[in-house]
Amino acid sequence: MDPLYKDCTLLHVDADGFFAAVEQALNPALRGRPVVTGAERGIIAAASYEAKALGIKRGLQLHEAQRLCPELVILPSDYEAYSLVSRRLYAVVRRFTPLVEEYSIDEAFADLTGCGDILACPLESVAEQLRNAVSAELGFTVSVGISLTKTLSKLCSKFRKPNGQTVLRREHVPVMLKRTPVAKVWGIGPASAAKLQALGVVTAFDFTRMDEAAVLRLLHKPGHETWRELQGRRVFPLELSAKRSYDSMMKGHTFSPPNADPTFIFSEALRNMGAAMAKLRRHAHLAKEIGLSLRLKDYTGQTAGARLPCPTSHDCEAAPVLRALFDALFTPGRTYRSTLVWFGGLVAERNRQPDLFEETPQRHDYGKLDAAVDRINRRYGQNAVAPAALLDRRLKPAHSRDAAPARYDTLLRGETGRHLAIPRLTLANPV
Numbered sequence: 001m002d003p004l005y006k007d008c009t010l011l012h013v014d015a016d017g018f019f020a021a022v023e024q025a026l027n028p029a030l031r032g033r034p035v036v037t038g039a040e041r042g043i044i045a046a047a048s049y050e051a052k053a054l055g056i057k058r059g060l061q062l063h064e065a066q067r068l069c070p071e072l073v074i075l076p077s078d079y080e081a082y083s084l085v086s087r088r089l090y091a092v093v094r095r096f097t098p099l100v101e102e103y104s105i106d107e108a109f110a111d112l113t114g115c116g117d118i119l120a121c122p123l124e125s126v127a128e129q130l131r132n133a134v135s136a137e138l139g140f141t142v143s144v145g146i147s148l149t150k151t152l153s154k155l156c157s158k159f160r161k162p163n164g165q166t167v168l169r170r171e172h173v174p175v176m177l178k179r180t181p182v183a184k185v186w187g188i189g190p191a192s193a194a195k196l197q198a199l200g201v202v203t204a205f206d207f208t209r210m211d212e213a214a215v216l217r218l219l220h221k222p223g224h225e226t227w228r229e230l231q232g233r234r235v236f237p238l239e240l241s242a243k244r245s246y247d248s249m250m251k252g253h254t255f256s257p258p259n260a261d262p263t264f265i266f267s268e269a270l271r272n273m274g275a276a277m278a279k280l281r282r283h284a285h286l287a288k289e290i291g292l293s294l295r296l297k298d299y300t301g302q303t304a305g306a307r308l309p310c311p312t313s314h315d316c317e318a319a320p321v322l323r324a325l326f327d328a329l330f331t332p333g334r335t336y337r338s339t340l341v342w343f344g345g346l347v348a349e350r351n352r353q354p355d356l357f358e359e360t361p362q363r364h365d366y367g368k369l370d371a372a373v374d375r376i377n378r379r380y381g382q383n384a385v386a387p388a389a390l391l392d393r394r395l396k397p398a399h400s401r402d403a404a405p406a407r408y409d410t411l412l413r414g415e416t417g418r419h420l421a422i423p424r425l426t427l428a429n430p431v
Ligand SMILES: [Mg+2]
Pocket: 014, 015, 016, 017, 018, 106
């Protein structure tokens, strides 16, 4: 193995201003201009670097941002496009190593252990090749960090942003930690940072010099794990697969203005459930659990989950459980802004243990009903056929932010349909 790769093999890649950057990559007219996404929520979800230079950042109210920059381009979020591009980003990382964790829509961890002979170049060139491949083929930039552990590589990718790279080998770790405020370390939240600062622990380096027992006492297991990772001892493994299928069976939607009507809010939750269920069937999976999150106007939320009566992908079997969760969570008189439904405990349809007593004629009919509804909706659009309760969504007054992304009827390069989950990729420079 290339001695250069010895124990410094954990790579973190983080796209720069991802949502806004994707919008600019897809629409050349937006390049070089201040662009933000999040029009549908009224607050900024992502800002391009041109917008950031004007002091506009994530979480800012749109009207405040417009005051800072009247010519700001404000777009609704197009999560479908972002997740398509996100998969292309992961695919580029996989050319360097098969060990890739899809950490979030715009971040991935990868392990280069054992790749020294194949890549046959210094780690600095690996980072550079990765950055160049993404910007040439996908049209936006990423920042790359390579170090001993996940926590250190995440510090590195943030160190020079945008379009930067940092390789941090063991001998230089203390230098980096001395210039990093402890509050900037991944895994140290504001509460932990405050506790540490009260003890005079200011930098990440100070933190690593703390006594092990004191760390455990003060911050318990999670803080202790971060303490070890900062010292270059690997605690967090790569999570290679599980997360992805789990995440993909989740549907959420924010409505504006916020609403207090239970009939309307339940119909929103039901619509999300239907969309997640259709996705579950498309991937030939069944769920054992269902969860519901209701988010209040002030962005605080409540979540509850329950087991389904049996592993299922039928709307008719999940809807009563969703109703019960909703009734338990919903507080009359409070104003809500979004609902989110997720399915957990997923099993592939073909691995299911058939149960003699659950194969009732009624279940067979549910299957036929769902298949027919899916066929119609695929052909005529989402919710062409839907539960009558979805009509209650019309209770909501129309709002200018409801507009769908403008590109909804155009296709991206490589797409054959806007709702097709699997893109056909055409790579400019296949390796
Ligand atoms: Mg990012």
